[in-house]
Amino acid sequence: MKVQGKMFLWLAVFILASAIVYCLWSGEPAGSVALFMAFALSLMIGFYLSFTARRADNGAQDRADADVADDAGEIGFFSPHSWQPLMLATGGALAFLGIIFGWWIMYFAAPVIMVAIFGWVFEYYRGSDQRY
Structure with missing residues (x-):
């Protein structure tokens, strides 16, 4: 989960830079607000994944020496049916x-x-x- 957390945090930085440039360049409020909200959402997801990665055990994607087959097996329980x-x-x-x-x-x-x-x-x- 560390990799995914870092990806979302870097995405948040990119969206923030895009939002600032868009806000200064266009002056249009709706798009600026949407980009700042996208920044906030990416930041929340990145923070959650980074915070959870500290408490969870490392997956195969977090190790540099891991093989693809190391991540095989049961991941968790997913509901087969629900109304x-x-x-x-x-x-x-x-x-x-x-x-x-x-x-x-x-x-x-x-x-x-x-x-x-x-x-x-x-x-x-x-x-x-x-x-x-």
């Missing part, structure tokens, strides 16, 4: 419809979003797929 993202997307679509047509639709969207998040977080703590 919760579809439910969350439905709640998000309702929320955006609430912004367009009226805020009263948020009363219907908020419970759908909350149930979807709860279901997604605790998906493998109950039922036949219980893992923990």
Whole structure:
């Protein structure tokens, strides 16, 4: 993860330089704000990956003498099926419809979003797929 963290931090530096040049050259506020937000997001991801790399064991990509086959094997657990993202997307679509047509639709969207998040977080703590 050290490599990925450094890549995102260098990307953040590049985006910051581009944002400053774009802001001074164009004077257009929307693009400048978008570039500064992209800088902030890259910086957050780079910081997270760098911080996590200190606590996690080194992967094969972090060693100079590593071979491609050193990184083979199981990486982790990935959910094979889940209906919760579809439910969350439905709640998000309702929320955006609430912004367009009226805020009263948020009363219907908020419970759908909350149930979807709860279901997604605790998906493998109950039922036949219980893992923990």
